[in-house]
Amino acid sequence: MAELFKNIVNLISIIAIPAMIAIFVVWAVCKKVRVYEVFVEGAKEGFTTAVRIIPYLVAMLFAIGMFRASGAMDILVMLISPITDLIGMPAEALPMALLRPLSGSGSLGLMSEIMKTYGPDSFIGVLVSTMYGSSETTFYVLAVYFGSVQIRRTRHAVSVGIIADICGMLGALIICRILFGV
Amino acid sequence: MLNHIWAFLIIVSLITAVGYDTYDEMQDTYQNGKPFPAKTFCKPTFHSSSGIKGEVVLEPEEFQQFYGVTANVKECRLPISLFVDSTGNGTFLLELSTDAPKLWKTMAQSVSATEQLRGEVKGFSLGKDGTNGNCSLIFEPIHFVKLKAITNAAMSMATTAVEIALGLIGIMALWLGLIKIAEAAGFLTILTRMLTPITRRLFPDVPPDHPAIAAIIMNVAANMLGLSNAATPIGLKAMEELNKLNPKLGTATNAMVTFLAINTGGLILIPATAIAVRAAAGSNNPGIIIGTSIVGALCATVAGVIASKLLQRLPWYAMDKEKGDSEKSHG
Numbered sequence: 079m080a081e082l083f084k085n086i087v088n089l090i091s092i093i094a095i096p097a098m099i100a101i102f103v104v105w106a107v108c109k110k111v112r113v114y115e116v117f118v119e120g121a122k123e124g125f126t127t128a129v130r131i132i133p134y135l136v137a138m139l140f141a142i143g144m145f146r147a148s149g150a151m152d153i154l155v156m157l158i159s160p161i162t163d164l165i166g167m168p169a170e171a172l173p174m175a176l177l178r179p180l181s182g183s184g185s186l187g188l189m190s191e192i193m194k195t196y197g198p199d200s201f202i203g204v205l206v207s208t209m210y211g212s213s214e215t216t217f218y219v220l221a222v223y224f225g226s227v228q229i230r231r232t233r234h235a236v237s238v239g240i241i242a243d244i245c246g247m248l249g250a251l252i253i254c255r256i257l258f259g260v
Numbered sequence: 261m262l263n264h265i266w267a268f269l270i271i272v273s274l275i276t277a278v279g280y281d282t283y284d285e286m287q288d289t290y291q292n293g294k295p296f297p298a299k300t301f302c303k304p305t306f307h308s309s310s311g312i313k314g315e316v317v318l319e320p321e322e323f324q325q326f327y328g329v330t331a332n333v334k335e336c337r338l339p340i341s342l343f344v345d346s347t348g349n350g351t352f353l354l355e356l357s358t359d360a361p362k363l364w365k366t367m368a369q370s371v372s373a374t375e376q377l378r379g380e381v382k383g384f385s386l387g388k389d390g391t392n393g394n395c396s397l398i399f400e401p402i403h404f405v406k407l408k409a410i411t412n413a414a415m416s417m418a419t420t421a422v423e424i425a426l427g428l429i430g431i432m433a434l435w436l437g438l439i440k441i442a443e444a445a446g447f448l449t450i451l452t453r454m455l456t457p458i459t460r461r462l463f464p465d466v467p468p469d470h471p472a473i474a475a476i477i478m479n480v481a482a483n484m485l486g487l488s489n490a491a492t493p494i495g496l497k498a499m500e501e502l503n504k505l506n507p508k509l510g511t512a513t514n515a516m517v518t519f520l521a522i523n524t525g526g527l528i529l530i531p532a533t534a535i536a537v538r539a540a541a542g543s544n545n546p547g548i549i550i551g552t553s554i555v556g557a558l559c560a561t562v563a564g565v566i567a568s569k570l571l572q573r574l575p576w577y578a579m580d581k582e583k584g585d586s587e588k589s590h591g
Contacts, residue, residue: 084547087529091485098490102438106445113441120440124433127496128425135421141269143417147409148273149280179524190537198543207538208549211531212556216524220262223520224512226496227503231511233579234571236261238521242564246525249559253552 127226134225138217142180151176167251170196174206175247179216179239186210204258208250216243277406284405289327290367292403295382295396296326300340302391311343314393316354323361334359342395348384352397353377370405373412428492435493439475448474462522462565463515465505472501476519483523486532495523508579514572521568525561528553 106113145151154176159169167175170192178185189210196202216239224232284290302314320333336359344350354377356368368377377399384395442448452459452473459466459473466472475498482491498519506513531553538546571577 081547084530084550087485091487091530094482094485094487095490099438102442102445102447105447106441109445111441111444116440116444117437119437121433121437123436123500124431124493125429127436127500128428128432131428132422132425135425136418137266139417139421139424140414141266141273143413143420144273144410145269147413148276148406150272150276153276186533186537189534190541193537193541198538198541199545199548203538203541203543204549204552207531207534208552208556210537211528211534211549211553212526213560214524214526219524220520222492223495223499223523224516227499227506229503229510229512229516232262233512233517234261234568234574234577235512235517235520236265237571237577238517238564238568239524241567242521242525242560245563246556246560250552250556253555257552 130228131222131225134221135218138221142217146177146181146184165248165251166255168202168205170202171205171209171251174209178209178213178247179243182215182218185215201254201258205251205254208254209247212250213243213246216240273410277410280406281404285403290363290399290402290405291327292401293398294326295398297322298395298397300342300384300393300395301337302342302386302393311341314340314342316340316397318361327363329363331362333361336360342381342384344381344384348381348395350381350384352379352381354379354397366405367399367402370402370408371400431489432493432496435490436497439478439494439497443471443474451477462518465513465515466502470501470505472498472505472515475501476522480522480527484527484529486528486530511579513579514568517572518565518568521564522561525557525564527557527561 103113106116151173155169155172158176159172162172162175163169174185174188174192177188189206192206193203198204198207220232220235220239224230224235299317299319300314301317302312315337318333318336318338320335323333324330336357338357338360339355341353342350343352354364356365356375356377360375364377365375368375371377379397379399382396382398384393386393439448448471449469452469455473455477456468459477460468463473463476475494479491479495479498482488482494499516502513502516502519503509505515530550534549534553535546538549
């Protein structure tokens with residue numbers, strides 16, 4: 079059942095982009111749109127949008143990079159672990175929960191490392207890969223998306239992102255406990 | 261909020277780095293200036309004017325005693341080049357292999373960002389058989405490891421940020437062009453009409469047939485399929501469309517925050533990266549996390565959307581709490 083689901087989704091993923099391109103172009107040609115001209119008209123925005131993101135992304139990534147390099151994460155883990163112990167979050171998985179919203183490449187490296195130490199099919203291994211797989215790099219997304227439209231006052235966006243991340247990590251913990259619990 | 265978190269990250273990293281470095285100085289973690297007693301094994305054939313090539317035989321107990329650590333150290337042999345005069349004094353270059361102690365790797369990274377350690381050799385002498393010798397190694401003094409590390413991280417991440425942004429240019433252009441075609445052909449209107457019952461509730465401030473809705477739908481679909489190359493450009497297009505409805509440029513709207521809540525929830529049908537890492541680590545069932553990941557992401561997404569709907573009413577987060585700058589920021 080899971081295998082079938084995986085195969086179907088993989089198939090859709092492979093077909094999706096070529097199909098989308100084909101449908102858009104064929105549809106537009108049928109509707110007598112000057113496809114080439116319209117495409118170029120839209121595409122010329124690509125450069126400015128990408129370049130507009132740079133200051134926001136630099137600000138976000140360099141602060142997170144410093145934070146990770148300073149070793150402050152270890153101290154944060156030490157401070158938070160008494161609380162997370164109460165809800166049964168293994169101490170080994172806590173760095174992952176904290177790092178996932180901050181750094182995509184960092185949490186990917188951490189996941190591989192934990193997998194190597196505890197084994198991919200151990201409870202910790204499954205939990206950590208679920209945490210990685212079920213979440214996005216929140217702060218990166220905020221920087222890129224808001225940066226592209228020059229939003230500096232983010233209002234409740236950061237609080238919402240953090241609440242969502244906490245709930246996602248707790249959800250991952252609970253479902254892993256139910257299905258593969260120790 | 262973002263201002264505070266940003267300042268928090270920077271200030272905390274500075275304080276932590278200074279704290280760690282002060283601790284290292286006080287504890288003399290790196291035993292600066294003290295001679296490390298090393299047993300060397302030299303291949304006799306390699307004696308030449310360009311130095312003596314050999315290997316340092318690292319014994320865990322000796323290492324732990326010298327640095328006063330209890331960390332696990334593997335017994336290993338590390339290649340070393342000795343450049344000594346007739347009295348046995350001179351300099352050395354030690355290559356750190358994968359088995360080398362972590363402490364030495366940190367030291368090497370801090371000094372030269374390589375896997376090599378340099379320093380002075382004292383009293384090198386070969387044994388009678390001409391292969392086994394003894395000497396003292398004095399490593400280059402190591403100071404301010406963490407301060408150097410955060411400086412390097414700040415510089416390299418700034419470069420990375422630009423690389424990421426520039427890497428987006430091509431696929432941005434591709435998808436913005438395609439979406440423009442779809443828009444001109446009226447395809448987007450059809451797409452939005454199908455999902456109007458849902459989108460009207462999620463984004464009450466956005467007209468149901470607005471191009472933003474189409475871009476949001478396509479972004480969420482691309483994200484769920486794991487097509488990040490398509491998802492980001494389309495998502496940025498959605499932000500641009502949402503920004504056209506923004507009465508106060510430079511400030512986020514309710515619709516934007518709800519959209520980002522869905523986006524950062526990270527709902528994905530097949531977490532391909534995590535599965536690949538599991539497979540590489542030798543898992544018997546790499547795909548076992550598909551179901552659990554979907555549950556986790558659903559929790560995050562639902563919580564995010566609810567939180568965005570609740571928090572947007574708080575006076576603290578009101579749109580006109582802070583001054584807008586609609587004149588300046590329209591770029």
